Amino acid sequence: MAPPVVDRLQGKRYRAAGPVPFGYDLVVDDEGLKWYEPDQEALGKLREAIEFIRSGQHSLRVTSEWLEQQTGRKLSGQGLSRLSWSKEEKAQRKKVRYKGLTKEQKRLADLKVVQRNAEIRAKKANTRIQKLQEKVSNNLPDSVVEDQDDQVTSDATEGADVIFKPNPGPQTDFLASTEREVFYGGARGGGKTYSLLIAPLRFVGFSTSRALLLRRSMPELRDIIFQTQQIYPKVVPGAKFKGQENTWHFPNGARIEFGYCENLQDALRYQGQSYSWIGVDELPQYNTPDIWNFLRSSLRSADTRIPLHLRATGNPGNVGSKWVKELFIEPAMPNTRFAEKVEYSVAGKSFSTEITRKFIPASVWDNPYLTQDEGYVAMLASLPEVKRQQFLYGNWDAVDDGAFPDFSREDHVVEPFDIPSGWTKLRGADYGYSSPSAVLWGAVDYDGVLWIYRELYAQGMTGSDLGRRIIEEEWEDGTINRASLDSSTWAKRGTRGPSIAEDINAQGCRFTPSDRSPGSRVSGKVQIHKRLKVNEETGEPMIRIFDTCTQLIRQLTSLPVDKNNPEDVDTKAEDHAYDALRYMLDLRPINVMTAYDKIPKKRWVPSDARFGY
Ligand SMILES: Nc1ncnc2c1ncn2[C@@H]1O[C@H](COP(=O)(O)OP(=O)(O)OP(=O)(O)O)[C@@H](O)[C@H]1O
């Protein structure tokens, strides 16, 4: 029985890209290239685990626990399932599982999946509660603050020679990170700037180490140079700061230079220089990625022992937050390494290399030096909503003129899973030929929560092309119960005469036209807000989106409101996935006036007939 992921089980080496796969270690070879090196013992255990799954000996959960116990490495049940079965085998197994079952039995099987998912969610909520409770107790009550005060001072003075100790969590992760480009950003006061001063010290043991730390303006620069004067000479006795060059010289020859950089013109001063470490404080203050891209060309070193690091920090809500978010935050989950392939040519030869990146989110609660000061957190908490989201919670999705400030990745985005076959399936679509067509698929669970599980976003398709693609995409989905398509496509002509909607439907899609009544745009947007709202008791919203639906997530986080009509989104922005969602929600509106609302309210009676209320 050949397991599907044969390569992985044969333990080939891979050039490092993305998160480290199970059973591999990250190694750096003599040329400084990074590889994933197989750990044969762990892969042997993985092989055994796959046998357990394929032979039906143990469940995914039990096997995943066993594997962790055997190897000390973690692989989720979902990951294990992905390695054990090919896509075709999975579909086949699902068919077999339901074969011969009555309708009730199928529903029972589905409900069990729902129950298991709910259990997993409850477990996650529990960990979140614990974390939040820790944050709350780190912060508010006086007695706790006092305790913490003691702890901070005693920690800092413990053994007189401790000069600097990273705060546990993101600050430590940032200082230990190995990716080429790392962005540490989020809430105010998390200790970001401070860690940028400390990071280059990691390499001053190498005499060839050259570091450059940039801020936007000279006064800001002076502020951090002052801070380094308190730290550097203690860390490396003999280190001297030369004011004219704005550079620290270390006795072995290593250097850390400080510079300001207001615009690209300033950055050009560093053209032709070589640095093995470059850091930029407040990167989102730059409105384009030009400076960042330019600095990349100054990141080089003849000494292969020193890894090349480009580091940056910053807060959301700045002029450049959008591009920073696209570069670092959107491509992968936080704290996860990802890689971008870059191709370039030198002297007629083409090369391809990979830039590894990581985003580390910062939170004010990570910095005990500030949370001792109740007033600081209280000040952040009292800011207007969007600023509070940005500065207190480090929320990159909150934008000043954003149409959906209530959307948050944490609450609304989930990892994909198999949709139980008993859930009601819906499809919503917006058609475009030169602008993109967007199609979304959603499933409603037994609590009425809508799970958007797939999206299609493509340009240049005729009606029939789109119809065929839709049928191909959903061939494994079972019945799509209802589907809604932009009603204007019933009026638009296709190439051969019939309307585009007819062309699409001719492929077997069975769309009905979306609501076109006056006010439908606004009520559609309200429906999205209603679904996004997190229920205070259950902590659950009424819509969740698989993280594979990247266009929809991008649009919900970036669509601005219409300046002339704050009840609607700005239709000039790219809104096709958003429209498709609106059309889908037409099919399942929530919280609209129902018969219950018409039941007369109970007459209010005083508790005491004479004068009591
Ligand atoms: N590990 C640490 N040891 C000692 N002091 C620290 C440490 N981390 C942070 N601090 C102190 O916490 C304060 C706030 O840190 P910092 O200025 O680096 O935050 P920030 O995240 O850059 O804030 P902002 O978002 O406002 O720029 C500073 O006074 C700094 O000295």
Ligand SMILES: [Mg+2]
């Ligand atoms: Mg700072």
